[in-house]
Amino acid sequence: MGRKVFFFWLTLALSIIFIPPDAFSLDYPTREIELIAGYPPGSTLDHIARLVAKFGEKYVGKPIVVANKPGGGGSRGFSSLAAAKPDGYTLGIISQSAILQPYLMKGITFNYKKSFRIVCQVAYTAEGIYTKKGGPYDIPFAEIIKKAKERPNTIRTGVGGTWTGSDVVRLILEDATGAKFIRVPHPAGGQELVPGVLGGHLNFAIGEGAQWAPLYKAGKFSILAISTEKRDPRFPDIPTLKELGYDVAFAVTFWIGAPAGTPDPIINFLAEAFRKGVAEEGYREASDVAFNTPGWAGPTDSLRAMEGLDETFQKLIKKYDLKPE
């Protein structure tokens, strides 16, 4: 009997010695993690969430399950995340809408700084300005701006829903150039914009790569410019708005966030795990197909980027006196 007790304690002592130090300091994760996507299945953000889940989970160690909570242009997802327990088992996809919505929508209780801790950036995508190839507006972008200034409110541009990335790019462009377009909103996004441009109902449209890239490759669309700082290596022929002389550098960025109060060790662990996931070849390939670009940035850098966007938005809101509705 004494022998058995001795061996028991010996085994216990040995196993404690051999437990890897990480596990000691961080008893996480012990079960699966929920990743909230405030958008319907099949949408761009849902797609990104699923990619992050698929490639991140092997580094996180436990399955990551995407929970779709569509509603309010993403706000329901953000609210859900803000209200969740900060124990690291609920994460969410965050887009720039999270920064913008408190300024422009009534009934929003979350705030990107106060309600969330940003884990890391995971991807971004450019807004492209596209038109029908060979159509009357398949001309250098500078000429379109000139036309728009000469005759304001005659050129029809399609954007996604109100205050989505494309709408913001339009606003920034109009602000930077003084041109005024007819803004035709399309809440359903790309699926309405693409036929609109092809059918000639819209003179041009602003939208994410996933909308125009397939038809661009097929030779049906001309892309006049993209909104990011640098050219996209997949589309080396498309100039950036900056190159064309407009002070616009805007990328629709996507982050992973956790509820405020989630402890630092968990945030850092996740950031590192997702960094590895985002660096994977498979992630890049899958992003390519959707015309997103993988891009990782850590918690501090991501927060700084969001603050930068916040500043831009605040300036525009003040200038155009935009109020919450």
Place this chain on the structure above:
Amino acid sequence: MCAFLGAIAGTLVGVLPGLGPVGAMSMLLPVTYGMSPTGAMIMLAGIYYGAQYGGSTTSILVNIPGESASVVTCLDGYQMARQGRAGPALGIAAFGSFIAGSIGVLGLSFLAPPLVDAALTFGAPEYFALMCLGLTVLTFLAHGSMLKALIMAVLGLFVGTIGIDITTGIQRFTLGNQDLMEGVGLVQIAMGMFGISEILLNIEKTMKVSIFETKLKGLFPNLQDWRRSIGAILRGTGIGFFLGILPGGGAVIASFTSYAIERRLSRHPDKFGSGIIEGVAAPESANNAAAQGAFIPLMTLGVPSNVVMALLLGALMIHGLTPGPLLMSRNPDLFWGVITSMYVGNLMLLVLNLPLIPMWVKFLKIPYPILFPFILLFCLIGVYTINNNIFDIYLMIFFGIVGYLAKKFEFEPAPFILAVVLGPMMEKAFRQSLIMFQGDFSIFITRPISGVIFGIAIVLLILPLFAWGSRREKIASLKDED
């Protein structure tokens, strides 16, 4: 093989009201990661069809639309079930869907490019015209008092406005409630107004009275059923297919429109709503044909015309393929593989579901007092699965009570539901048109296509006046004879 699995999964999912194909497909998406792209598409397509058919099953058996496209099937399908004719109803739904799907697949294979070009000519003004036409069609749905039907329609339009305004982002009638921001979901309303209210009405009656006629009048459609339905099926297919092609067009509208037109063309319009087989054949064919048509914009342009297509788009992208004009040329095997899979899927569904009909029918024989708690549970769980949102349950119950009261006072739910669907689409198209043309109202008539559609709508509106005129003469002449 994948088609079979997909079809089974889909049917199971479709039978659970609320959890539609979108939910099932997104849950099973990770399962397809390991498969080849063709296999994955086949399975997902199988789920999609299966879910649609499963939705029809619950519509017929228990008056609960499994998803929005199955709402119209409730109208006559459930009545047939109550008369002991659930078998023929399910059968004609299966066959009608199969025929429509097959014709749709043919249409897709051969007519895709020219159809797409035609569809592209539809801009916002044309959509608005089409929606207006849809609203006039609504008047064909009315049974009893036209006034009551119109009241329901107006209420439906109102409910349709709840949510975020598309142009300005202003919230309308949401009372600051985040759950109402995207509007009131159609499936929640339909499940409430049809399913829950039916349960409430039935519980009212003495338990001894059987809700369902237990003597079965045949398990499958008989010759007479076929003769009556074949026209409905073909017409439904045509209507559904074309409405499905239009990006943003829908199976819901297709099903309502084909039902209404079938009624208009019928020699006994009054029988619609009391369990007439054409009332099942038409919408079922229409919504299947619309499902086929919806693939066209996806495959040819890479543009998804509804949420399910968007999911398929995402699935293809995860597998490294980009749908669009290049898909046909670069990956012809995938393109034709999908087409073939559709056909196989349709066939599979038929094969799978026909033997199940006797089983479903037996299910109805369970005494109602035991049956209805399960149905209720089904609904409650199902509606939650749509959005993982408890609010939807409250919504469904609320509309259940509304539907119950409506039926008590002889107001019909169908015009209400159609208005909820059409209202927002109509308003969006209208405002987009006016924005595009800076307030010029004349475009609706000067643009050829929209002008023609408006013309048809006006004709349809005026037509009853002529009929009324001749009826007055008949009545007058009858009076003279006295």
